[in-house]
Each structure stands twice: as structure tokens, then as C-alpha cells.
Amino acid sequence: MSAANSTVLVIDDDENLRASVGRLLRSLGIDFQLFGSIPDFLKSDPPNGPTCLVLDVRLPGQSGLDLQRELARAKREVPIIFITGHGDIPMSVQAMKAGAIEFLTKPFRDQDLLDAIQVGLSRDLARRESEQDLAALRERFGSLSPREREIMVQVARGRLSKQIAHDIGIAEATVKVHRSRAMQKMSAGSLPELGRMADKLKLLSDEPPGS
Template sequence: MPSDSIVYVIDDDEGARHSLEFLLDCAGIRVRSFPSADAFLKSSPPLSDACVVTDVRMPGTGGIELVEELKRRGASIPVIVITGHADVPLAIQAMKSGAADFIEKPFDDEVMLAAIRSALSQQEEGEQADAARQEVLERMASLSRREREVMDGLVAGLANKAIAFDLEISPRTVEVYRANVMMKMQVKTLSELVRVVTVASLR
């Protein structure tokens, strides 16, 4: 878990907010709380290395609406929903909307901390994967149209001669484009090229 991680606690119950803040402080995790989802959205805090812990039922924007709004904004921050026993169907609905987890009240402190640490670790891995994907996409953007065509053929498993036939160029020319592709994509082997292009295409 990154040392600069932060948890945003969103709950209209002041006692519940302070209790969670105390728990996270004692665990050495940075925390910032908000009395409502609307206040959180209005504040627009940084979402990198962060996760949200929110009650499912609140005045104004509730937990499920918050999950859906963050998704609509393209934010990939994990959201843990706290729910009362009677609200479990709501929590399941929140999970279907994209929440990372839901925890029933009253919850065990260690269960909550484990869920938060798991969410923050997944957030970090997701951000690293996004950064790596973006880097590959930028390399792909540097390819000329013909280099991209040759790369597509290589990734599809075609031999140089087959690519040459499809593009109506000589196999020797394909070799030149292939060398350019490998250099611009910063890979040394065909298998590495296939791997990075496949990862970049995953969405």
C-alpha cells in the first residue's frame, strides 16, 4: 500500500465519521472525512492512491448514486459501502454499480482495515497498469501508417512474406518496417511486441 494513500470517509453520522477517522489514524492511514457525498463531489479531492468509504444511505446523494457518479466521471477510485443489515440488497445493487466492497454494520475494525488496504492496493496496481498502457499507446501513436500495418500483421502471427503480399511490398521492405516497429515500440522480441500490444488493447 503506498505511503501517501488516503481514505475519504463519507457519512452524515458525525459519530460514525469520527470513529472511522480514529481507526484509520491509529492504523497510520491518512484520512479525510465529509458529511455528505455532495460535499465530497463539490470538493473534488485528488483521487490518486485513494479509496472512499461511504454509508449507503445519506441525505442527498446516497452511496449508490455516488458510485454511479464517480463512474460517470471516469474516476476509477474504489468505493467501500457501509450498510445496515436491512440495506444488504442496496449494497448488492451498489456492487453491481461498481462498488469495490460492502461491509455490514456493526463491523469489526480489522475487517474494515483489511477491506481498505485491499482496495488501496488494487487502486495502485490499476494506476500502474493504466500508466503502462498509456505509454504503449503513445509508442503506437509514433508509428507511421505503414509501420502500424506491418505491426498489425506481426501481432496477428503473419510471416514477413504474408505481410509483404497483403501490403503489396517486398519482404525486404517489411523487414525494414519491422525493425522500425521494434525500435519505436521499445521491444526486442516478437513475443514481447505481441504482449505489449495486447495489454494496450485491453479495456
């Protein structure tokens, strides 16, 4: 049901519930880590693969909602599935507005938990793949010469080769050579694709280009 190398993290001070969820995940071949408290969780190393967090709302000391806010401040992105025996509507609304996948009230059905875990792992996998793609794009952009970068930005803004040549004081043929090299290094199959890459890299100013 989940991507390879994925891990489900469970934080709940109820030992019986932790064991029950662990048995469920083990029966399906899903890797997991069980924690009885938030401090125990924070002392652990984050898994390398897709991850989601099954988190009790009410815990000794710091609450699950507190941890959700702490993870957000630390920019540690992990999909969260809240579970609680004392949930109320305002609490669930707060959790969902802050990005939680699901808010399950104990006792919950195994399938409801598994469905939420599937969503969480899929979402984290997509995020990780997007980050990897962006890192690869940045690496390719870093291989461009300063002139190629400049021309890539101008092309992405819709400037024609003759306009770029006039703006920076070089021959139009030279602009086309730099543009071709930039496209090759960026693995862009077309000018629109090069423009989308520039947009992903946030290279374009919010201000419209001058004519």
C-alpha cells in the same frame, strides 16, 4: 498497510463515526479526508494517488448507492466500501454487483474495515499502474511511422514478412527493416510480445485477416 500517497475518503453524516474512523486511520499513518455529505465530497478535488471510498449507504438527499451509480456514469473509478446501520440483503447484493469492495454493517470491527481498505487501495493502485503502462505504450506506438504501424499490425496478425511484402507491394527486406524498427521503438523483445502490445492497444480487428 497501504501504498505511498494513498488516501481514504470517508462520507458519513454521523460526525462521531467520521471522527472515529479518522482516528483509526491517523493511528496507522494513513491519509484521509472526511465528508459529512455527498455534495461536500463532489466539490472536493480527487486525490492524485491510490484511493478508496468508505461510504454510508443512507445519507440525506442522495444515497450512497446513488453516488455509486453517478461515479460509474462519470467513469470515475474508485473502490467503494459501504457501511450502514440499516443494511439489508437486497441492498448489499445491489452494491456488490455494482463493484463494491465490501458491505459492512455498523457496528463493524476496525480490522474488517482496515482489511477492506487494504483491498480497495491495492485494487486502485493496480488500476492506476495499468493505466500508466497503457499510456506509455500508446506514446511509443505514436512514435512509429505510418509504415511501421501498418507492419506492426500485420505482424501481430501472424502474417509472414513475405506475405506482408506481397500485400503492400514492397521488398521483403524492407518489411524486415520496418519490423525491426517497430520492435525497437516499442521495446518489444520478441514478435509474440509485439503481438501482445498490439492486442492491448486494440489494434487488431475482430475479423480474421485475409490470406
